[in-house]
Amino acid sequence: MWGFYFDELMHSLPFFLKGVWMTVAVSGLSLIAGTIVGFICGILRAGRNKILRAVIGAWVDVIRGTPFLVQVFIIFFILPSAGIELEAFPAAVIALSNLTASFICEIVAGGILAVPKGQREAATASGLSQYQQLRFIVLPQAMRTIMPPLVGQYVLLIKDSSVVSAIGVVDITRVGWLTVQRIPEGLMVFGLVGILYFAICYPLINLSAYMERRMTVVSTRL
Amino acid sequence: MLEAFNFRVILEYMPLYGKCFLATLWLSALSLFGAILVGIIACAMRLSQSRFLSRAAGVYIESIRSTPLLAQLYFFYFGLPTLGIMLPEWVTGVLALTLNSGAYYAEIIRSGIQAIHFGQIEAGIASGLSYFQRMRHIILPQALGMTIRPMLGQAIVLVKDSSLLSLISIMELTRAGQLLTSERFMPTEGFLTTAAFYLIIYYMLKAFSNWSEKRLIFQEAY
Numbered sequence: 001m002w003g004f005y006f007d008e009l010m011h012s013l014p015f016f017l018k019g020v021w022m023t024v025a026v027s028g029l030s031l032i033a034g035t036i037v038g039f040i041c042g043i044l045r046a047g048r049n050k051i052l053r054a055v056i057g058a059w060v061d062v063i064r065g066t067p068f069l070v071q072v073f074i075i076f077f078i079l080p081s082a083g084i085e086l087e088a089f090p091a092a093v094i095a096l097s098n099l100t101a102s103f104i105c106e107i108v109a110g111g112i113l114a115v116p117k118g119q120r121e122a123a124t125a126s127g128l129s130q131y132q133q134l135r136f137i138v139l140p141q142a143m144r145t146i147m148p149p150l151v152g153q154y155v156l157l158i159k160d161s162s163v164v165s166a167i168g169v170v171d172i173t174r175v176g177w178l179t180v181q182r183i184p185e186g187l188m189v190f191g192l193v194g195i196l197y198f199a200i201c202y203p204l205i206n207l208s209a210y211m212e213r214r215m216t217v218v219s220t221r222l
Numbered sequence: 223m224l225e226a227f228n229f230r231v232i233l234e235y236m237p238l239y240g241k242c243f244l245a246t247l248w249l250s251a252l253s254l255f256g257a258i259l260v261g262i263i264a265c266a267m268r269l270s271q272s273r274f275l276s277r278a279a280g281v282y283i284e285s286i287r288s289t290p291l292l293a294q295l296y297f298f299y300f301g302l303p304t305l306g307i308m309l310p311e312w313v314t315g316v317l318a319l320t321l322n323s324g325a326y327y328a329e330i331i332r333s334g335i336q337a338i339h340f341g342q343i344e345a346g347i348a349s350g351l352s353y354f355q356r357m358r359h360i361i362l363p364q365a366l367g368m369t370i371r372p373m374l375g376q377a378i379v380l381v382k383d384s385s386l387l388s389l390i391s392i393m394e395l396t397r398a399g400q401l402l403t404s405e406r407f408m409p410t411e412g413f414l415t416t417a418a419f420y421l422i423i424y425y426m427l428k429a430f431s432n433w434s435e436k437r438l439i440f441q442e443a444y
Contacts, residue, residue, distance in 0.1 A: 064378075065424030066417045067385035070396055074417065077409030155288075162290035166389055173293050186300025194289045194297065201288040 005185045009192065012179055019175030020196055026171060027161045029093045031154060034100025041101060042108025043134065056105065063102035068163050071095050076167045092164035100157050107149045111142035144215050151208040155201050162197070172196050232411050235402055242398040243419050249316060249394060250381045256320035257380065258373075261327025266357075268332060279328065286325035291383050294318050299390050315387040323380045330372045334365035374431040381423050395419050 045056045063071070075098075076091040086094070115138050123133040165174035176193035180186055232239075267279035286294070295318040302309060309317070338361060346356040366373075388396035395416050402412030 061424075061428075062417075062421065065421045065428075067382040067396065067420060069385045069388070070399065070413055070417050070420065073396075073399065073403075073409065074413045077403060078413065081410055159290040162292040163386070165292065173290065173296070176293065177296060180296070180300045184300075184304065186297065186302070186304050190293055190297035190301060193293045194285070197290055197293060198285065198288040202284065205284075205288060 005183050005188060008183050009179070009185070009188060012183075015179070016172065016175050016192065016196065019170060019172040020200075022169060023158065023161055023171040023197075023200070026089070026092050026096060026164060026169060027154075027158045030096035030100055030161070031157060033093070033097035034157070035104055035150075037097065037101035038104025039108050041105035043112065045105055045109040046112035060102045060105055063099060068095070068099055068160050069166060071099065072164055072167055088164070088168045091167060092161075092169045096157065096161055096164065099160060100153065103153050103156070104150065107146055107153065108142070111144075111146035112138055114145050115141045148208050148212040148215060151204060151211060155204045155208065158201055158204070159197070228408060228411050231402070231406060231408055232415050235398070235415075238401070239395070239398050239415060239419065242393055242395045245392075246381065246384055246394040246419075247423070249312065249319070249387065249392070250377075250384045253316050253319035253323060253384070254377055254380055256316065257323035257327050257376075260320055260324030261331055264324060264328035265331040265335070268328060269335065283325045283328050286322055287329075291318065291322045292386050292389070294322055295386055295390060311390050311392050312387075315384075315390060315392050319380060319384060319387070322383070323376060326376050326379075327373065330369050330376060331365060333372075334369035335361055337368055338364050370434050371431055374427055374434070378424060378427050381427070382420065385420075 041056050041059075044052050045060075047053070072092065072095045075095045076086065076088065079086055079091070119137055119141065120133060123137040128137065161171060162173040165171050165177065168174070170178075172193055176189050180189045183189055264279045264282060267275040268283065270276055295315065298314050298318050299311075302314065342360055342364075343356060346360045351359065384394060385396040387394055388400060391397070399409075399412035399416035402415075403409040406412075
Protein backbone atom coordinates (compact mmCIF):
# COMPACT_ATOMS: atom_id res chain seq x y z
CA MET A 1 0.00 0.00 0.00
CA TRP A 2 2.84 2.34 0.97
CA GLY A 3 4.49 1.82 -2.42
CA PHE A 4 1.27 2.55 -4.29
CA TYR A 5 0.78 5.81 -2.45
CA PHE A 6 4.41 6.68 -2.95
CA ASP A 7 4.02 6.35 -6.75
CA GLU A 8 0.84 8.37 -6.52
CA LEU A 9 2.70 11.07 -4.57
CA MET A 10 5.49 11.12 -7.14
CA HIS A 11 2.87 11.72 -9.82
CA SER A 12 1.68 14.82 -7.99
CA LEU A 13 5.19 16.25 -7.73
CA PRO A 14 4.50 18.91 -10.41
CA PHE A 15 1.63 20.10 -8.20
CA PHE A 16 4.06 20.41 -5.29
CA LEU A 17 6.51 22.34 -7.43
CA LYS A 18 3.73 24.78 -8.27
CA GLY A 19 3.22 25.15 -4.52
CA VAL A 20 6.93 25.84 -4.07
CA TRP A 21 6.68 28.51 -6.75
CA MET A 22 3.71 30.09 -4.96
CA THR A 23 5.53 30.08 -1.61
CA VAL A 24 8.57 31.65 -3.24
CA ALA A 25 6.41 34.26 -5.02
CA VAL A 26 4.47 35.28 -1.90
CA SER A 27 7.61 35.31 0.26
CA GLY A 28 9.72 37.08 -2.37
CA LEU A 29 7.26 39.90 -2.96
CA SER A 30 6.70 40.35 0.78
CA LEU A 31 10.44 40.25 1.38
CA ILE A 32 11.03 43.15 -1.01
CA ALA A 33 8.07 45.23 0.19
CA GLY A 34 8.66 44.40 3.85
CA THR A 35 12.34 45.27 3.68
CA ILE A 36 11.72 48.65 2.04
CA VAL A 37 8.90 49.64 4.43
CA GLY A 38 10.78 48.16 7.38
CA PHE A 39 13.93 50.16 6.67
CA ILE A 40 11.99 53.42 6.27
CA CYS A 41 10.05 52.83 9.50
CA GLY A 42 13.21 51.71 11.31
CA ILE A 43 15.07 54.87 10.33
CA LEU A 44 12.10 56.99 11.48
CA ARG A 45 11.83 54.99 14.70
CA ALA A 46 15.46 55.77 15.51
CA GLY A 47 14.95 59.38 14.49
CA ARG A 48 14.06 62.54 16.41
CA ASN A 49 10.34 62.93 15.70
CA LYS A 50 8.62 61.84 18.92
CA ILE A 51 5.12 61.47 17.46
CA LEU A 52 6.32 59.31 14.57
CA ARG A 53 8.34 57.21 17.00
CA ALA A 54 5.31 56.60 19.21
CA VAL A 55 3.02 55.80 16.28
CA ILE A 56 5.47 53.32 14.76
CA GLY A 57 6.08 51.81 18.20
CA ALA A 58 2.36 51.24 18.71
CA TRP A 59 2.03 49.68 15.25
CA VAL A 60 4.94 47.31 15.95
CA ASP A 61 3.37 46.31 19.28
CA VAL A 62 0.00 45.54 17.72
CA ILE A 63 1.57 43.46 14.94
CA ARG A 64 3.85 41.64 17.38
CA GLY A 65 1.08 41.09 19.89
CA THR A 66 -1.43 39.41 17.59
CA PRO A 67 -1.12 36.09 15.77
CA PHE A 68 -0.32 36.28 12.08
CA LEU A 69 -3.34 34.11 11.29
CA VAL A 70 -5.63 36.73 12.85
CA GLN A 71 -3.91 39.48 10.86
CA VAL A 72 -4.44 37.52 7.66
CA PHE A 73 -8.13 37.06 8.47
CA ILE A 74 -8.51 40.76 9.32
CA ILE A 75 -6.96 41.84 6.03
CA PHE A 76 -8.76 39.22 3.97
CA PHE A 77 -12.23 39.52 5.53
CA ILE A 78 -12.41 43.06 6.87
CA LEU A 79 -10.88 45.17 4.11
CA PRO A 80 -13.63 44.04 1.69
CA SER A 81 -16.28 45.34 4.11
CA ALA A 82 -14.43 48.68 3.96
CA GLY A 83 -14.89 48.59 0.20
CA ILE A 84 -11.48 47.20 -0.77
CA GLU A 85 -11.96 43.91 -2.60
CA LEU A 86 -8.92 41.68 -2.38
CA GLU A 87 -8.06 38.34 -3.90
CA ALA A 88 -6.32 35.85 -1.64
CA PHE A 89 -2.91 36.43 -3.22
CA PRO A 90 -2.64 40.21 -2.75
CA ALA A 91 -4.18 39.89 0.72
CA ALA A 92 -1.49 37.37 1.61
CA VAL A 93 1.30 39.59 0.27
CA ILE A 94 -0.05 42.64 2.14
CA ALA A 95 -0.36 40.73 5.42
CA LEU A 96 3.07 39.16 5.11
CA SER A 97 4.76 42.43 4.06
CA ASN A 98 3.15 44.21 7.00
CA LEU A 99 4.36 41.55 9.43
CA THR A 100 7.89 41.52 8.01
CA ALA A 101 8.07 45.31 7.94
CA SER A 102 7.22 45.54 11.64
CA PHE A 103 9.96 43.11 12.62
CA ILE A 104 12.56 44.60 10.27
CA CYS A 105 11.66 48.03 11.63
CA GLU A 106 12.77 46.96 15.12
CA ILE A 107 15.94 45.31 13.79
CA VAL A 108 16.93 48.42 11.80
CA ALA A 109 16.11 50.82 14.65
CA GLY A 110 18.17 48.66 17.03
CA GLY A 111 21.08 48.60 14.60
CA ILE A 112 21.05 52.37 14.12
CA LEU A 113 20.84 53.08 17.86
CA ALA A 114 23.80 50.72 18.42
CA VAL A 115 26.08 53.01 16.39
CA PRO A 116 28.09 55.10 18.88
CA LYS A 117 26.82 58.66 19.27
CA GLY A 118 30.25 60.14 18.61
CA GLN A 119 30.06 58.98 15.00
CA ARG A 120 27.06 61.19 14.36
CA GLU A 121 28.57 64.11 16.23
CA ALA A 122 31.77 63.81 14.21
CA ALA A 123 29.70 63.72 11.03
CA THR A 124 27.78 66.85 12.07
CA ALA A 125 31.08 68.55 12.89
CA SER A 126 32.37 67.62 9.43
CA GLY A 127 29.37 69.43 7.93
CA LEU A 128 27.53 66.40 6.54
CA SER A 129 23.79 66.82 6.02
CA GLN A 130 21.26 64.58 7.77
CA TYR A 131 20.94 62.43 4.65
CA GLN A 132 24.70 62.19 4.15
CA GLN A 133 25.18 61.19 7.78
CA LEU A 134 22.68 58.40 7.42
CA ARG A 135 23.92 57.23 4.03
CA PHE A 136 27.69 57.35 4.61
CA ILE A 137 28.24 57.13 8.37
CA VAL A 138 25.37 55.52 10.29
CA LEU A 139 23.83 52.93 7.96
CA PRO A 140 27.09 51.29 6.78
CA GLN A 141 28.06 50.67 10.40
CA ALA A 142 24.55 49.70 11.47
CA MET A 143 24.38 47.10 8.66
CA ARG A 144 26.81 44.93 10.61
CA THR A 145 24.35 44.58 13.47
CA ILE A 146 21.37 44.43 11.13
CA MET A 147 22.41 41.75 8.64
CA PRO A 148 22.39 38.52 10.72
CA PRO A 149 18.94 39.03 12.31
CA LEU A 150 17.66 40.31 8.96
CA VAL A 151 18.45 37.01 7.25
CA GLY A 152 16.95 35.22 10.25
CA GLN A 153 13.82 37.30 9.72
CA TYR A 154 13.64 36.13 6.10
CA VAL A 155 13.57 32.53 7.33
CA LEU A 156 10.66 33.41 9.63
CA LEU A 157 8.96 35.10 6.69
CA ILE A 158 9.12 31.95 4.57
CA LYS A 159 7.83 29.84 7.45
CA ASP A 160 5.05 32.30 8.27
CA SER A 161 4.00 32.27 4.62
CA SER A 162 2.58 28.80 5.29
CA VAL A 163 -0.21 30.47 7.29
CA VAL A 164 -1.68 32.17 4.20
CA SER A 165 -2.73 28.71 3.02
CA ALA A 166 -5.65 29.26 5.43
CA ILE A 167 -7.24 31.77 3.04
CA GLY A 168 -6.75 29.50 0.07
CA VAL A 169 -3.41 30.58 -1.39
CA VAL A 170 -2.11 27.37 -2.98
CA ASP A 171 1.38 27.32 -1.47
CA ILE A 172 3.35 24.25 -0.36
CA THR A 173 1.27 23.75 2.79
CA ARG A 174 -2.02 24.10 0.91
CA VAL A 175 -0.82 21.63 -1.73
CA GLY A 176 -0.03 19.19 1.06
CA TRP A 177 -3.47 19.75 2.58
CA LEU A 178 -5.18 19.18 -0.78
CA THR A 179 -3.05 16.12 -1.53
CA VAL A 180 -3.71 14.47 1.81
CA GLN A 181 -7.44 14.42 1.00
CA ARG A 182 -6.60 12.23 -2.00
CA ILE A 183 -3.60 10.27 -0.69
CA PRO A 184 -4.40 9.42 2.93
CA GLU A 185 -0.77 9.05 4.01
CA GLY A 186 -0.29 12.09 6.23
CA LEU A 187 3.27 11.28 7.30
CA MET A 188 4.42 10.86 3.70
CA VAL A 189 2.63 13.89 2.27
CA PHE A 190 3.62 16.29 5.03
CA GLY A 191 7.06 14.71 5.19
CA LEU A 192 7.47 15.88 1.59
CA VAL A 193 6.07 19.31 2.51
CA GLY A 194 8.61 19.50 5.34
CA ILE A 195 11.48 18.51 3.04
CA LEU A 196 10.54 21.24 0.56
CA TYR A 197 10.48 23.92 3.28
CA PHE A 198 13.69 22.54 4.73
CA ALA A 199 15.39 22.85 1.33
CA ILE A 200 14.48 26.55 1.22
CA CYS A 201 15.04 27.50 4.88
CA TYR A 202 18.04 25.47 6.00
CA PRO A 203 20.60 27.23 3.76
CA LEU A 204 19.24 30.59 4.92
CA ILE A 205 19.51 29.62 8.60
CA ASN A 206 23.12 28.62 8.05
CA LEU A 207 23.79 31.83 6.17
CA SER A 208 22.45 33.79 9.14
CA ALA A 209 24.59 31.82 11.60
CA TYR A 210 27.64 32.24 9.37
CA MET A 211 27.11 36.00 9.16
CA GLU A 212 26.70 36.22 12.92
CA ARG A 213 30.01 34.40 13.44
CA ARG A 214 31.76 36.60 10.90
CA MET A 215 30.40 39.80 12.39
CA THR A 216 31.54 38.87 15.89
CA VAL A 217 35.02 37.99 14.62
CA VAL A 218 35.22 41.39 12.94
CA SER A 219 34.11 43.22 16.06
CA THR A 220 36.56 41.42 18.35
CA ARG A 221 39.36 42.16 15.95
CA LEU A 222 38.62 45.88 16.04
CA MET B 223 -16.48 50.10 8.76
CA LEU B 224 -16.28 51.29 12.35
CA GLU B 225 -19.64 53.09 12.44
CA ALA B 226 -21.27 49.73 11.82
CA PHE B 227 -19.34 48.09 14.64
CA ASN B 228 -21.88 45.95 16.47
CA PHE B 229 -21.08 45.88 20.18
CA ARG B 230 -24.28 44.02 20.99
CA VAL B 231 -23.14 40.95 19.07
CA ILE B 232 -19.81 41.04 20.86
CA LEU B 233 -21.59 41.15 24.20
CA GLU B 234 -23.76 38.27 23.10
CA TYR B 235 -20.67 36.24 22.21
CA MET B 236 -18.72 37.29 25.30
CA PRO B 237 -19.28 34.00 27.17
CA LEU B 238 -17.89 32.16 24.14
CA TYR B 239 -14.90 34.50 24.00
CA GLY B 240 -14.32 34.04 27.73
CA LYS B 241 -14.30 30.30 27.35
CA CYS B 242 -12.02 30.48 24.32
CA PHE B 243 -9.70 32.94 26.07
CA LEU B 244 -9.29 30.44 28.91
CA ALA B 245 -8.78 27.65 26.36
CA THR B 246 -5.98 29.61 24.68
CA LEU B 247 -4.37 30.31 28.06
CA TRP B 248 -4.68 26.70 29.11
CA LEU B 249 -3.43 25.20 25.82
CA SER B 250 -0.51 27.63 25.76
CA ALA B 251 0.42 27.02 29.40
CA LEU B 252 0.38 23.26 28.90
CA SER B 253 2.50 23.53 25.74
CA LEU B 254 4.85 26.00 27.42
CA PHE B 255 5.46 23.63 30.31
CA GLY B 256 6.06 20.73 27.92
CA ALA B 257 8.24 22.83 25.62
CA ILE B 258 10.58 23.95 28.41
CA LEU B 259 10.89 20.34 29.54
CA VAL B 260 11.59 19.14 25.98
CA GLY B 261 13.97 22.06 25.54
CA ILE B 262 16.02 21.17 28.62
CA ILE B 263 16.24 17.53 27.58
CA ALA B 264 17.09 18.31 23.94
CA CYS B 265 19.68 20.82 25.05
CA ALA B 266 21.29 18.36 27.47
CA MET B 267 21.42 15.81 24.63
CA ARG B 268 22.85 18.38 22.21
CA LEU B 269 25.66 19.26 24.62
CA SER B 270 26.33 15.71 25.80
CA GLN B 271 29.57 13.83 25.20
CA SER B 272 27.76 11.11 23.29
CA ARG B 273 27.97 11.86 19.60
CA PHE B 274 24.80 9.89 18.87
CA LEU B 275 22.66 11.84 21.36
CA SER B 276 24.12 15.11 20.17
CA ARG B 277 23.40 14.29 16.52
CA ALA B 278 19.87 13.14 17.29
CA ALA B 279 19.08 16.37 19.14
CA GLY B 280 20.68 18.35 16.32
CA VAL B 281 18.49 16.69 13.70
CA TYR B 282 15.41 17.36 15.83
CA ILE B 283 16.25 21.01 16.43
CA GLU B 284 17.26 21.77 12.84
CA SER B 285 14.28 20.06 11.25
CA ILE B 286 11.85 21.88 13.54
CA ARG B 287 13.49 25.24 12.95
CA SER B 288 13.56 24.83 9.18
CA THR B 289 9.90 23.95 8.70
CA PRO B 290 6.74 25.93 9.48
CA LEU B 291 4.65 25.06 12.53
CA LEU B 292 1.55 24.67 10.35
CA ALA B 293 3.24 21.93 8.30
CA GLN B 294 4.29 20.22 11.55
CA LEU B 295 0.78 20.50 12.90
CA TYR B 296 -0.71 18.91 9.77
CA PHE B 297 2.05 16.29 9.85
CA PHE B 298 0.81 15.11 13.24
CA TYR B 299 -2.85 15.74 12.54
CA PHE B 300 -2.96 13.74 9.30
CA GLY B 301 0.04 11.52 10.02
CA LEU B 302 -0.63 10.01 13.44
CA PRO B 303 -3.94 8.36 12.42
CA THR B 304 -2.16 6.52 9.57
CA LEU B 305 0.06 4.96 12.25
CA GLY B 306 -3.08 3.90 14.08
CA ILE B 307 -2.64 6.51 16.79
CA MET B 308 -5.94 8.25 17.38
CA LEU B 309 -5.62 11.30 19.61
CA PRO B 310 -8.15 14.01 20.40
CA GLU B 311 -7.46 17.18 18.37
CA TRP B 312 -6.32 19.20 21.35
CA VAL B 313 -3.70 16.59 22.28
CA THR B 314 -2.35 16.66 18.73
CA GLY B 315 -2.28 20.45 18.90
CA VAL B 316 -0.48 20.59 22.24
CA LEU B 317 1.96 17.92 21.02
CA ALA B 318 2.83 19.92 17.90
CA LEU B 319 3.18 23.18 19.84
CA THR B 320 5.32 21.48 22.50
CA LEU B 321 7.70 19.87 20.02
CA ASN B 322 7.90 23.07 17.98
CA SER B 323 8.68 25.44 20.85
CA GLY B 324 10.84 22.78 22.51
CA ALA B 325 13.40 23.09 19.71
CA TYR B 326 13.54 26.87 20.16
CA TYR B 327 13.83 26.53 23.93
CA ALA B 328 16.70 24.07 23.45
CA GLU B 329 18.57 26.72 21.46
CA ILE B 330 17.78 29.47 23.96
CA ILE B 331 18.94 27.37 26.91
CA ARG B 332 22.04 26.27 25.00
CA SER B 333 23.06 29.87 24.38
CA GLY B 334 22.57 30.54 28.09
CA ILE B 335 24.66 27.55 29.16
CA GLN B 336 27.42 28.29 26.72
CA ALA B 337 27.62 31.83 28.03
CA ILE B 338 28.70 30.39 31.40
CA HIS B 339 32.45 30.43 31.87
CA PHE B 340 33.92 26.95 31.54
CA GLY B 341 36.03 27.53 34.66
CA GLN B 342 32.87 27.34 36.75
CA ILE B 343 32.08 23.88 35.41
CA GLU B 344 35.68 22.82 36.08
CA ALA B 345 35.43 24.21 39.59
CA GLY B 346 32.26 22.18 40.04
CA ILE B 347 34.02 19.02 38.88
CA ALA B 348 36.98 19.80 41.13
CA SER B 349 34.63 20.22 44.12
CA GLY B 350 33.36 16.73 43.46
CA LEU B 351 29.87 17.69 42.32
CA SER B 352 28.06 15.15 40.15
CA TYR B 353 26.68 16.01 36.70
CA PHE B 354 23.20 16.61 38.09
CA GLN B 355 24.49 18.64 41.01
CA ARG B 356 26.50 20.83 38.63
CA MET B 357 23.43 21.26 36.46
CA ARG B 358 21.15 21.96 39.40
CA HIS B 359 23.36 24.28 41.44
CA ILE B 360 25.76 25.93 38.99
CA ILE B 361 24.63 25.84 35.39
CA LEU B 362 20.84 26.01 35.34
CA PRO B 363 20.32 28.86 37.84
CA GLN B 364 22.66 31.09 35.86
CA ALA B 365 21.45 29.95 32.46
CA LEU B 366 17.80 30.49 33.41
CA GLY B 367 18.57 33.94 34.79
CA MET B 368 20.40 34.96 31.64
CA THR B 369 17.78 33.59 29.27
CA ILE B 370 14.60 34.74 30.99
CA ARG B 371 13.96 37.44 28.38
CA PRO B 372 14.31 35.30 25.24
CA MET B 373 12.32 32.61 27.03
CA LEU B 374 9.44 35.00 27.66
CA GLY B 375 9.77 36.15 24.05
CA GLN B 376 9.32 32.56 22.93
CA ALA B 377 6.34 32.24 25.28
CA ILE B 378 4.72 35.18 23.45
CA VAL B 379 5.43 33.43 20.13
CA LEU B 380 3.88 30.26 21.53
CA VAL B 381 0.66 32.00 22.56
CA LYS B 382 0.39 33.51 19.10
CA ASP B 383 1.22 30.19 17.44
CA SER B 384 -1.60 28.54 19.36
CA SER B 385 -3.94 30.42 16.99
CA LEU B 386 -3.01 27.87 14.30
CA LEU B 387 -4.79 25.21 16.36
CA SER B 388 -8.05 26.77 15.13
CA LEU B 389 -7.19 25.29 11.72
CA ILE B 390 -7.60 21.78 13.11
CA SER B 391 -10.88 22.91 14.69
CA ILE B 392 -9.81 23.28 18.29
CA MET B 393 -11.92 25.81 20.18
CA GLU B 394 -9.71 28.76 21.08
CA LEU B 395 -9.65 32.53 20.53
CA THR B 396 -9.14 32.52 16.77
CA ARG B 397 -11.81 29.87 16.36
CA ALA B 398 -14.23 32.16 18.20
CA GLY B 399 -13.58 34.85 15.60
CA GLN B 400 -14.14 32.33 12.83
CA LEU B 401 -17.42 31.25 14.41
CA LEU B 402 -18.67 34.82 14.67
CA THR B 403 -17.71 35.29 11.02
CA SER B 404 -19.46 32.19 9.79
CA GLU B 405 -22.57 32.35 12.01
CA ARG B 406 -23.31 36.08 11.81
CA PHE B 407 -21.07 37.13 8.94
CA MET B 408 -19.38 39.72 11.12
CA PRO B 409 -15.66 39.34 10.50
CA THR B 410 -14.88 42.85 11.77
CA GLU B 411 -16.42 42.26 15.20
CA GLY B 412 -15.15 38.68 15.32
CA PHE B 413 -11.50 39.11 14.49
CA LEU B 414 -10.92 42.51 16.10
CA THR B 415 -12.24 41.12 19.40
CA THR B 416 -9.99 38.11 18.99
CA ALA B 417 -7.03 40.39 18.34
CA ALA B 418 -7.87 42.46 21.44
CA PHE B 419 -7.77 39.36 23.66
CA TYR B 420 -4.39 38.34 22.25
CA LEU B 421 -3.09 41.85 22.88
CA ILE B 422 -4.07 41.53 26.55
CA ILE B 423 -1.90 38.42 26.87
CA TYR B 424 0.90 40.06 24.88
CA TYR B 425 1.05 43.20 27.02
CA MET B 426 0.96 41.18 30.23
CA LEU B 427 3.86 38.98 29.13
CA LYS B 428 5.75 42.00 27.86
CA ALA B 429 5.31 43.83 31.16
CA PHE B 430 6.45 40.72 33.02
CA SER B 431 9.48 40.49 30.75
CA ASN B 432 10.47 44.10 31.45
CA TRP B 433 9.88 43.64 35.16
CA SER B 434 11.95 40.47 35.36
CA GLU B 435 14.82 42.12 33.54
CA LYS B 436 14.90 44.93 36.08
CA ARG B 437 14.78 42.36 38.89
CA LEU B 438 17.70 40.43 37.42
CA ILE B 439 19.86 43.51 37.07
CA PHE B 440 18.95 44.31 40.65
CA GLN B 441 20.09 40.86 41.76
CA GLU B 442 23.30 41.08 39.80
CA ALA B 443 24.28 44.23 41.69
CA TYR B 444 24.74 42.15 44.83
